[in-house]
Amino acid sequence: MPFALHLLALAVFAQGTSEFMLSGLGPAIAHDLGVTIPAAGRLTSAFAIGMVVGAPLVAVLAVRWPRRPALFGFLAVFALVHVVGALTDSFPVLLATRVVAALANAGFLAVALATAAAMVAPDAKGRATSILLGGTTLACVAGVPGGALLGALLGWRSAFWAVALICVPALIAVLRSVPAEPAAGVRRDLRAELRALRGPRLRTVLLLGALVNAATFCTFTYLAPVATEVTGIGTAWVPALLALFGLGSFAGVTAAGRFSDARPARVLVAGGGALLLGWVLLVLLAGSVPATLALAFVQGALSFAVGSTLIARALYAAFGAPTLAGGLATAALNVGAALGPWLGGLALSSGLGYRAVPAVSALLVALAVVVTCVARPVRGRGTEEAAVAG
Structure with missing residues (x-):
């Protein structure tokens, strides 16, 4: 894999940190700026809305831009x-x-997803995607x-300053390591890309992707x-539990990068x-500390392995529109990231208890499995992909 992909992943790391870090900074921001904590929570909502609405719209604008200047500018x-x-x-x-x-x-x-797909062999989009998502x-x-x-x-x-500083080496890396496009490669036809999305x-x-991410x-x-109310884990151990989920997600993305190009159907169907089984087990075994710790890692791995494979499938399915496909995939994942917590909150507000949260996750994955069985969109390499691979 080109080293430039790992440098792009550094930028994705900074962006992922920015997206998620407000969960621990809200009370301090509310106190310092004289607003309520629910008002400070709108900062997270504003980011999510910007991602959902902005991903396809900004991608449309970026279709005709050279990729290196576009990456640097964004x-x-x-x-x-x-x-x-x-x-x-x-x-x-x-x-x-x-x-x-x-x-x-x-x-x-x-643009990064399109750039990653262009920097590797036609049948290596899954591995390139996994490197980028490793930053998240x-x-x-x-x-x-x-x-x-x-x-x-x-x-x-200081957290905002840190994110800005992390971007500096990534900016330098974009200029020095992302290859410049030949003039002919910049003349992408927006109408042709839109046709490729049909x-x-x-x-x-x-x-x-939206269902799995939800x-x-x-x-x-x-x-x-x-973990605290059902499993009985002390609050001091919650960061370790979340870190286990994060480590599992990194392991899942890495594993998906090895198999999602050659065996996408196996990754998606088996994964x-x-x-689905893991979320059901969490409903049943949430009262057990060892089971909850193990499932946090396993479910993080499976969730991101399946999710990253679906992003790669989006790039394969719309091989003629890599920038717009990347924008739509980003939007779909953020729709899921907004929908899932909302549905979980509805279950809690209905008085169903905290075990209802993984039950909702199980229902969402069950729906995804049904859609997969009916539509079968992930069979090996399709005719479009074969044409690209030559």
Whole structure:
């Protein structure tokens, strides 16, 4: 794999850290800027909305841009708004920076996925995708706890400065390591890319991605109270539990990179079935500390293995529209990331108890399995992919 892919993953790490770190910084931001904690929670919602709405829209704008300047521009904007966020004393300004950061993040991911697919062999998109998404999983393992620690020791603004600083070597790497496109490669036809998105396989893969990610974030969002209220784990051990989930997600993405190109159907069917079984087991065994710890790792691995494989399938299904496919895949995953916690919250507000959270995840994966069996969008390499592979 080209070393430039790992450098792009560094930028994805910074962006993933920014997306998730506010979960531990909300109270400090609320106190410092004189707003309520629910109001501070809108910072997370603003980022999610920006990602969902912005991913396809920004991808459309980026279709005709050379990839290296586009990557540099999106990442530079992302870093700059974090500097503004670290300096501002205005909550509305901070809220606006989250929206702009999400738009820049969405654009960067869309172009980065297309760039990664173009830098590798036609049948290696899955492995390239896994390297990029490894940055997101490492953000869960190290970036988010690190941001929370910085916030506790030096104040919430230090976490924003840290994200901006992480972007600096990634900016340099984009300029030095991402290959420049030949002039002919820049003249991408937007209408041709839009036509390439019409296939039913792409729509099905995007639906599956949203369902699987909804299941993932449904339980991940409420994993701490599930562990403390049902499992009986002390609050001091919750970060270790979340880190186990993050380590599992990194392992899953890495494993998917080895198998998702050659055996996508096996990864998705077997992985989806195992993922469904794991959520059901968590419902039944959430009262056991060893079982909860083991399932946190296993479900993190399975969730991200299946999720990253689906992103690669989106790139294969729309091989003629890599930038727009990357934008739509980003949007679909963020739809799931917003839908899952909302459904989990509905179950809790209905008085069903914390075991209902993994039960909702199980139902979402069960629906994905049904869709897979009906539509069968992930059979080996399709005719379009074969044409690309030559």
